[in-house]
Structures are given as C-alpha cells and as structure tokens.
Amino acid sequence: MRVRVLGSAAGGGLPQWNCRCAVCRLARAEPQRVIPRTQSSIAVSNDGEHWALINCAPEVLSQLQREPALQPNRDDRHTPIQSILVTNGDVDHVAGLLSLRERSPFRLYATPEIHGVLRSNPIFNVLAPDCVERRDVALDSRIELLPGLMATVFAVPGKTALYLEGDEVDIGAEGESTVGVEFELDGQRLYYIPGCATVTPRLAERLEGASALLFDGTLWRDDEMIHAGVGQKTGQRMGHMSMSGPQGSMTALADVAIDRRIFIHINNTNPVLIEDSAERREAEDAGWEIAFDGMEITP
Ligand code: MLT
Ligand code: MN
Ligand code: ZN
Numbered sequence: 001m002r003v004r005v006l007g008s009a010a011g012g013g014l015p016q017w018n019c020r021c022a023v024c025r026l027a028r029a030e031p032q033r034v035i036p037r038t039q040s041s042i043a044v045s046n047d048g049e050h051w052a053l054i055n056c057a058p059e060v061l062s063q064l065q066r067e068p069a070l071q072p073n074r075d076d077r078h079t080p081i082q083s084i085l086v087t088n089g090d091v092d093h094v095a096g097l098l099s100l101r102e103r104s105p106f107r108l109y110a111t112p113e114i115h116g117v118l119r120s121n122p123i124f125n126v127l128a129p130d131c132v133e134r135r136d137v138a139l140d141s142r143i144e145l146l147p148g149l150m151a152t153v154f155a156v157p158g159k160t161a162l163y164l165e166g167d168e169v170d171i172g173a174e175g176e177s178t179v180g181v182e183f184e185l186d187g188q189r190l191y192y193i194p195g196c197a198t199v200t201p202r203l204a205e206r207l208e209g210a211s212a213l214l215f216d217g218t219l220w221r222d223d224e225m226i227h228a229g230v231g232q233k234t235g236q237r238m239g240h241m242s243m244s245g246p247q248g249s250m251t252a253l254a255d256v257a258i259d260r261r262i263f264i265h266i267n268n269t270n271p272v273l274i275e276d277s278a279e280r281r282e283a284e285d286a287g288w289e290i291a292f293d294g295m296e297i298t299p
Contacts, residue, residue, distance in 0.1 A: 001149070001185045002045045002298055003192075003212075004070075006053070006063040007038035008291035010218045010240075010267040011092040013059065021228045021269050033275050037293050038063055039092040040194045040265040042214065043070060043081075046149040046185055052083045054181055054192055060096030066294065077104060083145055085109040085137070085153070088178045088195060089117040089161040092265075094124075101126040105133070109143065111153065112136045113176035117164065139176065145183075153179040154206070157197035159239035171239055172197040178239065182206070188299050191215075194265035197239045199252035210258045211299035214291065217263025220244050220270045220279050228269045243272065243283060250286045260299065264291040 007013075014037040015024035026034040039057035051070055057063065064070045072078040083106055086093050097108070097118075108127065110118065115134055118124045137143055137153050145151040158178025159171045180193035180203075188211040196203075196216040207213060218240035225231035235242050242248045243263065253261065263283065266272065271279040272290055283290065 001183060001188065001190060002048060002296065003190065003214075004043045004067060005214075005264065005291045005293060005295040005297070006041040006043055006067070007057045007059060008264050008266060008293055008295070009037035009039050010265045011039060011090065012268055013037060013039050014266075014268040014273065016268045019230060019268055021230050023271065023273050024268050026274060027268070034273050035275075035292050037266070037273075041093070041096070042192055042264075043067065044145070044149070044183060045069070046146060049080060050082050050146045051080045052085060052145045052149070053081055054085050055087055055093040055194065056084055056096035056100070057092055058095040061099050063293070079104045079106070081106055083107040083109060085145065085151065085181065086114060087153070087181060087192070088158065089114050089164065090195070091161070091163070093194075094118065097124060098126060101128075103128060103131050105131045108132050108134045109137045109145070110134070111139065111176035111179060117161065139179070148185075150184045152182045152184070154182065156180045156193055156195070156203060157200060157239075158195050159197065171236065174200075190297075190299050192264075195239060196241060196249075197236065198241050199249060204253065204256050207253070207256050207258060212260040212262065212297055213253075213258045214262050214264045214297075215249060215253075216240055217243055217249075217266040217270065217272065217290070219267055220272055222247075224267075224269050230269060243270075243288075244279070250283065250288065254286070260289065260297065261287055262289040262291050262295075262297070266290065
C-alpha cells in the first residue's frame with residue numbers, strides 16, 4: 001500500500017491568503033522554516049497504477065500536477081484516479097470535486113448524509129451522473145475502494161460542516177457527518193482521520209495495532225486561534241481536539257500501539273509547523289511525525 005499526502009494543512013492552507021499570524025508570516029518569509037502546505041487530502045494505491053483520493057481539496061489540480069503517478073498515462077483522456085472518498089462535507093474536503101468535471105469516470109464515495117449535502121448543492125451537478133457514479137458507504141461496512149484495496153469508514157466524534165451549522169451545533173456527535181477511514185491490505189491497517197473531536201475508548205480500541213495513523217492535527221492548543229488574535233473559536237467548537245495538554249490527542253493515544261503516528265490537517269496557526277519550534281520537538285519526542293505535502297507513507 002502506498003499513501004501520498006497531497007495536502008497536509010487544515011482549511012485555509014498555509015500560508016492562508018488573509019492571515020498574518022506568526023506561522024503564516026514565517027511561511028512567506030522563511031519557507032524553509034515553515035513549509036507552505038495545501039489543504040488536507042491523501043492519495044492511496046495498492047499497485048501504483050490505480051489510485052483513490054481521500055478528500056478533494058480546493059487545490060486538487062496543483063496537487064495532481066506535482067504527482068507524476070496521478071497524471072494521465074495512456075490514451076488521449078485518462079486518469080489513474082478511480083475513486084474519491086470524502087470524510088465530511090467541509091469545504092476543504094469537497095470543493096476540489098468542482099475542478100474534476102471534465103468527464104472522466106470515477107466513483108464518488110460518501111455516507112448517505114454527505115451525498116445528501118452534495119446533492120442539495122446543485123453546483124456539484126457539474127459531475128455528470130453518466131461519468132461520476134455516486135456510491136453510498138454505510139458506516140462500518142467494507143468497500144473495495146480499488147481492485148484489491150478494502151476500506152471501511154467509521155463514525156468519529158465531529159460536527160456538521162460550518163456552512164450547515166444552525167443555531168444549535170451538536171459537537172462531538174458520532175454519525176454520518178464525520179468519518180475516519182480504515183485501509184486494510186496484507187494484514188496491515190492504516191487510518192486517515194483528518195477531523196476528530198475526541199478519542200473515545202472505542203476509537204482507541206480500533207486503532208490498537210495499526211501500522212500507521214494520519215490524525216487530526218488542527219491545533220496545538222484549544223484556544224490557539226483566540227490567542228493568535230485571528231478568531232474567536234476554540235478547537236472544541238470547531239470539532240477538533242488539540243494535540244497537546246491532558247485532553248489532547250498525544251496524551252489520548254500515548255498508550256495505543258501504533259507503528260507510525262502522523263499529524264495531518266494542520267491549521268496555519270499551529271506552532272508545530274515551525275521546523276525548529278519547541279512544540280515540534282515535543283510532538284516528535286512523543287513519537288509523532290508532522291505531515292507535509294508530498295510525504296510518502298508505505299506502511
Ligand atoms: C474544519 O476542519 O473545521 C473546516 O474545514 C472549517 C472550515 O470549513 O473552514
Ligand atoms: Mn477542515
Ligand atoms: Zn495564519
């Protein structure tokens with residue numbers, strides 16, 4: 001199994017177009033200290049020939065241009081991308097679909113709820129139904145994402161997409177709105193969970209013995225955006241648990257046996273993005289890697 005990180009940043013990317021926080025400023029001024037990143041998406045393959053995208057970021061076209069394996073390699077019109085699965089309806093995970101409308105067939109997998117969200121936004125009808133087959137994925141059922149590559153989606157604590165929020169928001173809800181993905185090949189299990197509000201005992205149990213985990217690395221600390229002066233929301237309010245602290249993911253997963261643990265979907269305010277920061281060192285000392293665009297994972 002091969003996993004290629006196409007984009008490792010959270011919504012907004014790095015640097016974010018309208019942000020002058022300390023990390024965004026460094027990404028512009030010293031890109032060797034803060035490597036710029038596009039929004040979260042991975043590509044997965046079991047044979048190097050057929051690929052699936054998990055999430056489809058607004059930058060998908062430039063992400064594909066950087067990856068020779070994902071470019072057409074036969075006939076006049078061709079793509080190695082056979083399927084796309086989205087883990088929620090967030091803009092950073094679905095907007096790229098609008099850029100893949102040039103009549104190449106692929107299967108689009110999502111939970112029935114997320115397909116409902118896409119269907120209620122008629123702009124997604126640019127994906128012609130005779131080309132793009134929208135397939136429902138039931139929670140906890142195995143699908144053959146690519147020939148020979150099985151995947152299972154499962155509910156993780158999350159919340160509805162920002163643009164669907166009503167007066168009351170159910171944060172930490174477990175259902176079809178936010179899912180993680182388990183890939184299984186030759187006895188190896190790999191997980192991609194770019195959004196997660198908390199690690200439940202059930203989730204920790206599921207992850208036990210994993211070969212690799214790509215996990216929600218949105219914020220270092222819960223009040224980071226308020227602290228940086230760029231927003232009023234906490235991580236919890238956004239449905240993202242932080243990396244650090246007693247309630248953080250590093251603590252929650254410390255005793256779970258996982259061969260490689262990697263943070264992805266990292267917000268531009270997160271100091272872990274600074275190569276020589278104390279936070280980066282702390283995460284690495286705890287056994288975590290920080291994803292970057294182009295990272296290759298072969299579990
Ligand atoms: C998130 O991960 O919380 C969303 O991508 C936020 C957003 O839509 O900007
Ligand atoms: Mn996001
Ligand atoms: Zn910023």
